Amino acid sequence: MEDTLSREIIYEGRILKLRRERVRLPSGREGLREIVEHVGAVAAVVMRSDGKVVLVRQFRKPLEREILELPAGLIEEGESPEDAIMREIKEETGYRPGKLERLLDFFLAPGFTDARIHLFLASDLIEDEQSPDEDEQIEVVTLDLDDAISRFGSEIIDAKTIIGLLMAKEC
Numbered sequence: 001m002e003d004t005l006s007r008e009i010i011y012e013g014r015i016l017k018l019r020r021e022r023v024r025l026p027s028g029r030e031g032l033r034e035i036v037e038h039v040g041a042v043a044a045v046v047m048r049s050d051g052k053v054v055l056v057r058q059f060r061k062p063l064e065r066e067i068l069e070l071p072a073g074l075i076e077e078g079e080s081p082e083d084a085i086m087r088e089i090k091e092e093t094g095y096r097p098g099k100l101e102r103l104l105d106f107f108l109a110p111g112f113t114d115a116r117i118h119l120f121l122a123s124d125l126i127e128d129e130q131s132p133d134e135d136e137q138i139e140v141v142t143l144d145l146d147d148a149i150s151r152f153g154s155e156i157i158d159a160k161t162i163i164g165l166l167m168a169k170e171c
Contacts, residue, residue, distance in 0.1 A: 001026065002023040002024065002025055002026070002031075002033075003023060003024040004021050004022075004023055005021075005022040005023060005024055005030065006021065006022045007019060007020075007021045007022075008020050008021075010034075015038065015039050015074055016036055016037060016038050016039070017036070017037040018034065018035070018036055018037075019034070019035045019036075019037055020032060020033070020034055020035075021033045021035060034112065035112060035113065035114070036112055036113035036114075036115065037113075037114055038113055038114060038115035038116070039074055039075060039077075040074070040075040040081070040115070040116050040117075040118070041072060041073060041074050041075060041115070041116070041117050041118070042072060042073060042074075042075060042081050042084045042085040042088060042117065042118045042119075042120065043069075043070045043071065043072035043085070043117055043118075043119050043120070043160045043161075043164060044070060044071055044072070044085050044088070044089055044097075044100075044119070044120040044121065044122045044164070045070060045103070045119075045120070045121050045122065045164040045165065045167070045168040046070070046071055046089055046093060046095060046097070046122045046123075046125065047121065047122065047123045047125075047168065048125055048142065049123075049124075049125070051144070051145065052142045052143060052144055052145075053142070053143055053144075053145050053148050053165065053168065054071070054093050054095065054125075054140060054141075054142050055068050055069060055070060055071075055140075055141045055142070055143060055148060055156075055161070056068070056069060056070075056071055056092050056093065056138045056139065056140060056141065057069075057138070057139040057141050057155075058136060058137060058138050058139070059137065063157075067155060067156065067157055067158060068141060068148075068151060068155040068156050068161070069156065069158050069160070069161045070160055070161045070164050070165075071085075071088050071089050071092040071093050072088060072092075072117070072160060073085075073087075073088035073091075073092070075118075081102075081118035081120075082100060082102075082120075084118075085100065085118070085120050085122070086100065089122055090128060090130075091130070091136075092130065092136070092138050092140075093130060093140050094127065094128050094129050094130035094140065095122075095125040095126065095127060095128060096125070096126045096128050097122035097123060097124060097125055097126075098123070098124030098125065098126060099122070099123045099124040100120055100121070100122050101120060101121045101122075101123075102118065102119075102120055103119045103120060103121050103164070103167050104119045104163070104167065105117070105118050105119070106119065106163065108159065117160050119160065119163065119164055119167070121167075121168060121171065145165065145168060145169060148165055149165055149166070149169065152165075
């Protein structure tokens with residue numbers, strides 16, 4: 001266990017804060033920790049009745065490339081994870097799930113951030129109209145689950161999508 005001796009916010013943005021803490025280590029020595037506080041996010045494996053999975057292709061600035069991933073997004077203030085994922089699925093894919101099952105909550109990189117993703121399985125889809133945010137350019141891609149899994153390491157490279165698709169394979 002580490003005891004926090006002091007804490008300061010170094011940066012505060014729209015979706016994250018960067019915090020620096022001085023801590024006392026179990027050895028008695030002092031150390032510094034830089035921690036990214038994150039608002040939280042949701043993602044879903046969106047399964048059509050024909051067994052195909054609905055993914056989205058979009059450009060990710062930190063990677064400087066397009067990737068194929070699960071529909072996902074941030075949890076807005078006052079919003080439940082369930083409401084957030086229903087909103088994100090509709091915005092990004094144009095589908096509305098009739099059934100939503102929570103698969104797993106997991107942390108992205110607990111060594112430096114509290115960022116958590118709430119992962120769902122969405123099914124019994126109703127077609128609606130896609131309505132991405134103004135700053136999003138999203139292409140909907142529908143694949144067989146095995147085809148999607150075969151793209152790990154090439155088009156599919158993010159943890160939430162890999163975890164979600166592997167969990168869907170086990171269901």
